[in-house]
Amino acid sequence: MTSPALQRLIDGLIAGDRPRPSDIAVLSDLGRADAAYVSDRWQSVPLPTREYLLDEAYELADDDISLDFTALGRIALRDPEPSVRLRAVQALWESTDPAAGDLLVALVESEPDADVRTAAARSLLRYIEAAEYGRFDPSVAARMVTALRTAAASPDEELRAAAVESLGPIGEPWVGDLIESAYESGSPALQLAALRAMGYSARERWVEYIAEQLSAESSEMRFEAALAAGNLGSEELVPALGEALNDDDAEVLFAVIEALGDIGGDAAVELLEAYREEAPPGLEDAVDAALENARGILFRRFGDLP
Incomplete structure (x- = not known):
């Protein structure tokens, strides 16, 4: 049986109400019966409200990992409006x-x-x-x-x-x-x-490619290279990332610092500790967070396992 809270929410949406973010949590973890109820009435909800619901659901789930809007996303993936389908895809990014x-x-x-x-x-x-x-x-x-x-x-x-x-x-x-x-x-x-x-x-085969782009002319390419370095996690990229700590683009610099933290290891920790002493104002917190992450990786690699 459909919950009264869900019925009230859907009735209000159809009537044109704009729900509070806390009300949208009712759409989390929909069971089969509740999902069928929402699906049956979904097209009666005005288009701007359907778009708003998915935007808010995405934000809520990002802030609170206990919320799960997968069933709502599945309903919205079948929506006839491309703008709703696009938001549904985005809302299901981690699924x-x-x-x-x-x-x-x-x-x-x-x-x-x-x-x-x-x-x-x-x-x-x-x-x-x-x-x-x-x-x-x-x-x-x-x-x-x-x-x-x-x-x-x-x-x-x-x-x-x-x-x-x-x-x-x-x-x-x-x-x-x-x-x-x-x-x-x-x-x-x-x-x-x-x-x-x-x-x-x-795969290590891409280390040289990523290192090459850390000094690319395009700041967008350098930024993506720093993200790729952190995702790949190869310690062979630490020297190139060390050179990239001189980058004059703030967004690239933040990505480089984060990548060193994600890679970890002795060399990354030493680089970050040295950089901490000369980091431009405003970067101290980013360096400290990267150091904490890098030291944790160092322990897992070289410390005693349980």
């Missing part, structure tokens, strides 16, 4: 729910709106990562890989870039060739996607 995954694959395969299709391709990254690390059924992920491989050959450059990113964790030779081809393409969008894929790959 590896198999039912949502099936819907996302369908969007990658046949979604008519370019932005929604690209976002769906990018959102499959979490599923691919989970499958590579044994946390998601590889037979289910196989259809995702097929859809992404097809998307990586699309004439739509943004879709190709999203597909390359999401395929990054896969260790198959054809994926490495795809990443390298994107990197050498001369297209800024594809080069950025290649860098992100390198970071997701957990």
Whole structure:
């Protein structure tokens, strides 16, 4: 039986009410009956309110990990409006729910709106990562890989870039060739996607590529290279990141500091400790947080295991 609180919320939404964020929490963890109730009445909710609900649900779930709007996202993925489907994809960014995954694959395969299709391709990254690390059924992920491989050959450059990113964790030779081809393409969008894929790959073969882009002319490329370095986690990137501590772009500098913290190890800790003494005003907290993270990684690598 549908809860009275949920009924009141949906009735109010249909009437044009704009709910408070705390009221939207009622839409978390919807059971089968409640999800069916919301689905049946979803199209009666005005479009601006549907968009608002998904925006707020995304923010709420980001602030409170106990909230789970996966069922709401699945309902919204079937919405006839592209703006709602796009928000649903974004709201499901951290999800590896198999039912949502099936819907996302369908969007990658046949979604008519370019932005929604690209976002769906990018959102499959979490599923691919989970499958590579044994946390998601590889037979289910196989259809995702097929859809992404097809998307990586699309004439739509943004879709190709999203597909390359999401395929990054896969260790198959054809994926490495795809990443390298994107990197050498001369297209800024594809080069950025290649860098992100390198970071997701957990493979040392990309260290030199990432290090090269830490000194690129483009600040956007340097920023993405720093993020990729932190994601890859290779201590071989520490010297190049040390050089990048001289970067004059504040956003890049923050990313470099964070990457050193994510990589950890003796060399990263020493670099951060030395930099702490000369860091520009306002960076002390970032360096301290990176040091705390790097020292924790140092303990896990070299300390006594339980």
